[in-house]
Amino acid sequence: MISYAEALDKILSEVRIYPIELVSLNQSLGRVLSADVTADRDYPPFHRSAMDGFAIHSHGYAQNQIYPYHRELPAGMSMDLEPNELAIRIMTGAPVPDGLDVVIKIEDATLSGSNGEKQVSFSLKEVKPWQNIAKQGEDVRKNQLVLPKGIQIGTSEFSLLASLGKDKVPVVKAPEVHIISTGNEVVPIHQSPLTYQIRDSNSYTISSILSKYKIQPESVTHVPDLESELTEQIQKGLDADILILSGGVSMGSMDLVPSILQKLGVELIFHKTAIKPGKPIWFGKRKNTVVFGMPGNPFSVQTCSRIFLEPFLRKSYGQNQLPSYKLPFSSTKQRKGGLTEFFPVRFETTDKTYLSPTAFNGSGDVRAGIFSDGLAVFPSELSQIQPGDMIEFLPW
Amino acid sequence: MISYAEALDKILSEVRIYPIELVSLNQSLGRVLSADVTADRDYPPFHRSAMDGFAIHSHGYAQNQIYPYHRELPAGMSMDLEPNELAIRIMTGAPVPDGLDVVIKIEDATLSGSNGEKQVSFSLKEVKPWQNIAKQGEDVRKNQLVLPKGIQIGTSEFSLLASLGKDKVPVVKAPEVHIISTGNEVVPIHQSPLTYQIRDSNSYTISSILSKYKIQPESVTHVPDLESELTEQIQKGLDADILILSGGVSMGSMDLVPSILQKLGVELIFHKTAIKPGKPIWFGKRKNTVVFGMPGNPFSVQTCSRIFLEPFLRKSYGQNQLPSYKLPFSSTKQRKGGLTEFFPVRFETTDKTYLSPTAFNGSGDVRAGIFSDGLAVFPSELSQIQPGDMIEFLPW
Structure with a gap:
C-alpha cells in the first residue's frame, strides 16, 4: 500500500491544464487569474497629496514665515502655479502642482489675513522635500507586474483589478465534473429513508468543496450497486474532465466500482493508500479524464476531497497549494x-x-x-x- | 479620540436583528443557520456493520471454530435470522441482524466448505461484543441538538444537513445594503481616468467583503463631492439597513459627508478612532439604519470592513466573531x-x-x-x- 505522500505525488502528476476564459470583474471573485496583470500607468499616477493642508516648496522654508495664498485645490482637479504663487491650500488626493514639493497638514498651519489677503504660517521647525506627498510611481511603475497568474482573486486582488480598470479578467475555466454516489443503502435527501437506509450526503460534501473552486458539477447522480446501471452511468461520467465517485471501492462483494472502471478502460493509478480515513480510495485516468473513487463514509469523502482533490484542482489551475x-x-x-x-x-x-x-x-x-x-x-x-x-x- | 476597543464596542451595541428565511439546501452554503437543528432519528439509525466480513454472536466464540453460513447481507437490505443461523456474510453499512453482536472483518476469516455447504472460521483468539459495529444512536440520539443557530454552513454542516434530510434550511436573511463611494477624483472603472483621477476600487472592496456574508448590495453609486447630489443619494441610501460610504469623512473642505449625514438626521455615534489605517471613520445611525462612513484610501476601506463591518454583520447574524x-x-x-x-x-x-x-x-x-x-x-x-x-x- 502506498503512502500518503506517494498517493499525492501520483495525483499531482496527472494534473491537467484547463483553458482560460474572460469574465467580467464582477464575476471574478474567487476565480484564479490565468495571465499576469501589469500596471496600466504609474501608481500613484501623479504626485498625490497625502494630507489636507498646504502645498509649498521646501526651498527657503522657515518656521512661522508668512505665506500668502488665494487658491484651493481639491482632489480631482489640477492646477498650474501662477507667477510668484508660493502656497496653495490642498486636499488629500489632489495632485501637487509642479514647482511645489512639500505638503504641511492643516493641523500645523496658522491661518491669518490682512486687507482681504489670505495668509498662512507653519509651526514646523523644518520641512523635508516630498513630505506628505506620495510621489508618482512610488508604489508601482507603469507596466510593472502587479498580479501573477495563478493567484486567486480575493478582496485585495479584486480591489487592485478595479484600480487598474480591468473590467474583463482572464481566469482559468472551471473543469467539467460529474459526481456519482453509489450504494444500495443510499437514498436522495428528499426521500424518507427506511430504517436501514441513509441519505446521500456525499454529493453535497463534494459539491461544497467544488464550489470553493467555482465549479458547478455538470451532473450529480445516485446509482445503486447494480452492475448494468453503474456501468452506464460511469460510462457517461467519463465524458467529463473529472469523474468523482463515492462508495463502492472497498472490500465488499458489492464494491463494484474498481472492476467496472477497469472494464471501461480506466487505467488504475493506485487503489488504497496508508491514510485514515479514506484508505480505500481509488484513483485512475482515461485519456484526459481523471477518476477519483472515494470511499463511502462522509468524513472519508471530506478528507479525501481536502487532501487529494483540492491539491489536484489547485495545481491544474496553476495555483499555489493551500498553505500548510x-x-x-x-x-x-x-x-x-x-x-x-x-x-x-x-x-x-x-x-x-x-x-x-x-x-x-x-x-x-x-x-x-x-x-x-x-x-x-x-x-x-x-x-x-x-x-x-x-x-x-x-x-x- | 476613542480607542479601537471603544469604537468596536459602540458598533456592536448597534447590532440589528435581521429576519429569517427558508432556502433550499443547495442555496444554503455560506449562510448562517437561524434555528437550532436536531436529529430526525438516531445516528447511526441501526446497528451498522463497520466492516466487510461476517456477523456472528460473541457468546460461545472460539478461535478456528467452524460456522456454517449461507446468506449475505449487503448495505441497503435487512434480514431476520433463521432458526439456528449462527453467521452471515455482511457488508460495510449493512444493519447487523437482531441476535448477532460481532462483526469480524473478512481479512480475519478463513472460508471453507463441504458438500456444497459454505463454512467460515476465524483466526481471532477472542471477540468482544459490538466489535466492528457502530451501535444505533451511538453518535447522535433522535431529537438531540446537532447544529446550533448562529453557525455558518460550511462543508461539514452542509453534509450533516443533507444526512438529516433538511432540504429547506432556515437562515438569516441578508440585510439591504447601499454603497456610495464619493470623491471628485474618482471615476467608474469603465472610464478612462485623467492624469489626476483614479478609478473607484472601494465599492469593489466593500462588495467583496459583503459577498462573504452572502449580501448582494441593493445599489452601488458613485457621487462627486457636490452637496446637492450627495445629499440626494445619501437620503436614498438611508432607506437601507446599512449604508456604507467611502471617502469624504476627513479634514478637507470637500469632506462633506459628516455634515450632510447630520443634516439628514443621522445621529453621530463616533467620528475618528485611534487606529491606522482608517482613523477618520464616521459611524452613526438613523432609526434602524446604521451608517459606516469609511475613509477613501483602498486599504483603509479594507481594514475598516474587516475590523468593524464584519463584526457588526456577524453579531447581527447571531454568529460567533471570527476567531482571533x-x-x-x-x-x-x-x-x-x-x-x-x-x-x-x-x-x-x-x-x-x-x-x-x-x-x-x-x-x-x-x-x-x-x-x-x-x-x-x-x-x-x-x-x-x-x-x-x-x-x-x-x-x-
Missing part, C-alpha cells in the same frame, strides 16, 4: 498503527493559538468535522502527540 | 505613535508558523493586502514587535 501550517497541539493523542491520520481540529487561543481536536465518533459519525477549522495530520511514524508539539494543520 | 489568533511574528517592526495599527501579513512556515509582513507602501498603495492572509495587530501601547513575539492575527 505548523501549530502547537493542545492535548495528548495516542493511537496504534502506521497510517497517516487526519482528524478535525479547531483553533483555541489562550497565550497563543493551539489546535484542539473536535469531538466526534469516527469517520461514520455524521457530525465529524462540525465546528472544526481544518484537519490536523498525525504522521505515520508517530504513536503519540503531546501538548505543545508542533503539528501540521490543513485549513478547510 | 496569536501567532509568533517573523521579524522586527518599529513605529512611533500610539495608534492601534493593522498591517497585512502572510503565513510563513518553517519549524512553526510565523506571521510575516507583506511589502507595501502605505495605505494609499493599490497593492496593499495583495498576497496577505490577514491583518496583524500592532497594539497601541507597544512601539516595537520582535521576532517570536505572539501577536494578534485577524484572518481575511
Whole structure:
C-alpha cells in the first residue's frame, strides 16, 4: 500500500491544464487569474497629496514665515502655479502642482489675513522635500507586474483589478465534473429513508468543496450497486474532465466500482493508500479524464476531497497549494498503527493559538468535522502527540 | 479620540436583528443557520456493520471454530435470522441482524466448505461484543441538538444537513445594503481616468467583503463631492439597513459627508478612532439604519470592513466573531505613535508558523493586502514587535 505522500505525488502528476476564459470583474471573485496583470500607468499616477493642508516648496522654508495664498485645490482637479504663487491650500488626493514639493497638514498651519489677503504660517521647525506627498510611481511603475497568474482573486486582488480598470479578467475555466454516489443503502435527501437506509450526503460534501473552486458539477447522480446501471452511468461520467465517485471501492462483494472502471478502460493509478480515513480510495485516468473513487463514509469523502482533490484542482489551475501550517497541539493523542491520520481540529487561543481536536465518533459519525477549522495530520511514524508539539494543520 | 476597543464596542451595541428565511439546501452554503437543528432519528439509525466480513454472536466464540453460513447481507437490505443461523456474510453499512453482536472483518476469516455447504472460521483468539459495529444512536440520539443557530454552513454542516434530510434550511436573511463611494477624483472603472483621477476600487472592496456574508448590495453609486447630489443619494441610501460610504469623512473642505449625514438626521455615534489605517471613520445611525462612513484610501476601506463591518454583520447574524489568533511574528517592526495599527501579513512556515509582513507602501498603495492572509495587530501601547513575539492575527 502506498503512502500518503506517494498517493499525492501520483495525483499531482496527472494534473491537467484547463483553458482560460474572460469574465467580467464582477464575476471574478474567487476565480484564479490565468495571465499576469501589469500596471496600466504609474501608481500613484501623479504626485498625490497625502494630507489636507498646504502645498509649498521646501526651498527657503522657515518656521512661522508668512505665506500668502488665494487658491484651493481639491482632489480631482489640477492646477498650474501662477507667477510668484508660493502656497496653495490642498486636499488629500489632489495632485501637487509642479514647482511645489512639500505638503504641511492643516493641523500645523496658522491661518491669518490682512486687507482681504489670505495668509498662512507653519509651526514646523523644518520641512523635508516630498513630505506628505506620495510621489508618482512610488508604489508601482507603469507596466510593472502587479498580479501573477495563478493567484486567486480575493478582496485585495479584486480591489487592485478595479484600480487598474480591468473590467474583463482572464481566469482559468472551471473543469467539467460529474459526481456519482453509489450504494444500495443510499437514498436522495428528499426521500424518507427506511430504517436501514441513509441519505446521500456525499454529493453535497463534494459539491461544497467544488464550489470553493467555482465549479458547478455538470451532473450529480445516485446509482445503486447494480452492475448494468453503474456501468452506464460511469460510462457517461467519463465524458467529463473529472469523474468523482463515492462508495463502492472497498472490500465488499458489492464494491463494484474498481472492476467496472477497469472494464471501461480506466487505467488504475493506485487503489488504497496508508491514510485514515479514506484508505480505500481509488484513483485512475482515461485519456484526459481523471477518476477519483472515494470511499463511502462522509468524513472519508471530506478528507479525501481536502487532501487529494483540492491539491489536484489547485495545481491544474496553476495555483499555489493551500498553505500548510505548523501549530502547537493542545492535548495528548495516542493511537496504534502506521497510517497517516487526519482528524478535525479547531483553533483555541489562550497565550497563543493551539489546535484542539473536535469531538466526534469516527469517520461514520455524521457530525465529524462540525465546528472544526481544518484537519490536523498525525504522521505515520508517530504513536503519540503531546501538548505543545508542533503539528501540521490543513485549513478547510 | 476613542480607542479601537471603544469604537468596536459602540458598533456592536448597534447590532440589528435581521429576519429569517427558508432556502433550499443547495442555496444554503455560506449562510448562517437561524434555528437550532436536531436529529430526525438516531445516528447511526441501526446497528451498522463497520466492516466487510461476517456477523456472528460473541457468546460461545472460539478461535478456528467452524460456522456454517449461507446468506449475505449487503448495505441497503435487512434480514431476520433463521432458526439456528449462527453467521452471515455482511457488508460495510449493512444493519447487523437482531441476535448477532460481532462483526469480524473478512481479512480475519478463513472460508471453507463441504458438500456444497459454505463454512467460515476465524483466526481471532477472542471477540468482544459490538466489535466492528457502530451501535444505533451511538453518535447522535433522535431529537438531540446537532447544529446550533448562529453557525455558518460550511462543508461539514452542509453534509450533516443533507444526512438529516433538511432540504429547506432556515437562515438569516441578508440585510439591504447601499454603497456610495464619493470623491471628485474618482471615476467608474469603465472610464478612462485623467492624469489626476483614479478609478473607484472601494465599492469593489466593500462588495467583496459583503459577498462573504452572502449580501448582494441593493445599489452601488458613485457621487462627486457636490452637496446637492450627495445629499440626494445619501437620503436614498438611508432607506437601507446599512449604508456604507467611502471617502469624504476627513479634514478637507470637500469632506462633506459628516455634515450632510447630520443634516439628514443621522445621529453621530463616533467620528475618528485611534487606529491606522482608517482613523477618520464616521459611524452613526438613523432609526434602524446604521451608517459606516469609511475613509477613501483602498486599504483603509479594507481594514475598516474587516475590523468593524464584519463584526457588526456577524453579531447581527447571531454568529460567533471570527476567531482571533496569536501567532509568533517573523521579524522586527518599529513605529512611533500610539495608534492601534493593522498591517497585512502572510503565513510563513518553517519549524512553526510565523506571521510575516507583506511589502507595501502605505495605505494609499493599490497593492496593499495583495498576497496577505490577514491583518496583524500592532497594539497601541507597544512601539516595537520582535521576532517570536505572539501577536494578534485577524484572518481575511
